[in-house]
Amino acid sequence: MIRAVITGSGSALPANCVTNADLAERVDTSDEWIVERTGIRQRYIAAEGETTSTLATQAARRAIEDAGVDAAEIGLIVLATATPDHTFPATATQVQNALGCNGCVAFDVQAVCSGFLYALGTAESLLRTGMAKKALVIGAETFSRILDWEDRTTCVLFGDGAGAVVLEARDVAEDGPGILSTKLHADGAHCDLLYVDGGPSTTGEVGKLRMKGREVFRHAVVNLADVLREVLVDAGAQAADIDWVVPHQANARILDATARKLDLPAEKVVVTVDQHANTSAASVPLAFDVARRDGRIKEGDLVMFEAMGGGFTWGASLARM
Ligand code: UT7
Numbered sequence: 001m002i003r004a005v006i007t008g009s010g011s012a013l014p015a016n017c018v019t020n021a022d023l024a025e026r027v028d029t030s031d032e033w034i035v036e037r038t039g040i041r042q043r044y045i046a047a048e049g050e051t052t053s054t055l056a057t058q059a060a061r062r063a064i065e066d067a068g069v070d071a072a073e074i075g076l077i078v079l080a081t082a083t084p085d086h087t088f089p090a091t092a093t094q095v096q097n098a099l100g101c102n103g104c105v106a107f108d109v110q111a112v113c114s115g116f117l118y119a120l121g122t123a124e125s126l127l128r129t130g131m132a133k134k135a136l137v138i139g140a141e142t143f144s145r146i147l148d149w150e151d152r153t154t155c156v157l158f159g160d161g162a163g164a165v166v167l168e169a170r171d172v173a174e175d176g177p178g179i180l181s182t183k184l185h186a187d188g189a190h191c192d193l194l195y196v197d198g199g200p201s202t203t204g205e206v207g208k209l210r211m212k213g214r215e216v217f218r219h220a221v222v223n224l225a226d227v228l229r230e231v232l233v234d235a236g237a238q239a240a241d242i243d244w245v246v247p248h249q250a251n252a253r254i255l256d257a258t259a260r261k262l263d264l265p266a267e268k269v270v271v272t273v274d275q276h277a278n279t280s281a282a283s284v285p286l287a288f289d290v291a292r293r294d295g296r297i298k299e300g301d302l303v304m305f306e307a308m309g310g311g312f313t314w315g316a317s318l319a320r321m
Helices: 020-024 031-038 052-067 091-099 112-129 213-235 252-261 280-293
Strands: 002-012 017-019 042-044 076-080 105-109 134-142 160-171 178-186 194-196 209-211 244-247 302-309 313-320
Touching: 002 052, 002 112, 002 178, 002 280, 017 020, 020 031, 031 252, 042 160, 052 091, 052 134, 052 160, 052 280, 076 091, 076 112, 091 105, 091 134, 105 112, 112 134, 112 160, 112 178, 112 280, 112 302, 112 313, 134 280, 160 280, 178 213, 213 252, 213 302, 213 313, 244 252, 244 280, 280 302
Parallel strands: 076 105, 076 134, 244 302
Antiparallel strands: 002 160, 017 042, 134 160, 178 313, 194 209, 302 313
């Protein structure tokens, strides 16, 4: 059977690391509050000239190198971002040009923090139809550019970064590697709980991120547990079969609560929120790359990806490495 197999990963972070103590000099907050409520200790913030496309290109180059493929072999680029370099063209086309694989299919996907899951699901479907043989799936963000740095309830939570994977269509055995099941959802009724108060068709300005955090938290725990169960049923797997969960890194307490709901031991959950904060669409591939490179995620492992974000959007995907 033809499956989309993850054959490489890469990530990129800006050079500038900002600690909670640094933020406490700008807004009325403290390291103690941020760590206790979120688990975040630091985040990376893009400097002038560092953009979503430059971070995405760096991550993509590392993923291509890791997979041992040539950029010219890439037939599809799906890039998830809510902070594109420009309203258009798609950031994916800028990454394509920087990599030198011009001519292949390249477009952006916008599902905020669930963006990587949406991009993965889209790329996997297109690979299975035969549209391309090798794809780059990227999550990249510069949320620092849409934060209200006067609003302590949001500005301490986010960071910038990028992560990428190479997906290849392969003919594999039933118990072989590849993406086994992906489930995606959206519910536009909650768009006022997490949104940006601007845009090209409304104010004409980029706008700033606004969030009712406590309500988002409540929805996140319920929706994530539901979609994880849905994917497990579809793949014919049990929670106990999972080797690693690579969740969207919004808040350590959401990770704990979701793992508890599924009876998953905390040691199986990859946590990078302490180091990177919430990097929206970049957080899942960033965490995945960290855990692959440090040797935790190995060939043959069963890995669950999951995310929830503005829209609301949410989703999960189960893959055998
Ligand atoms: O990535 C997309 C999905 N996003 C998420 O999943 C985010 C989900 N939500 C959360 O992670 C949490 O709700 C937050 C971390 C955003 C907030 O934590 P919380 O425990 O829900 O706190 P809260 O909003 O209920 O605020 C508690 C108190 C408030 O003070 P009062 O009204 O009780 O006096 C806030 O004003 O904490 C105050 N507060 C802060 N204090 C110090 C809010 N932000 C800060 C801050 N520093 N940065």
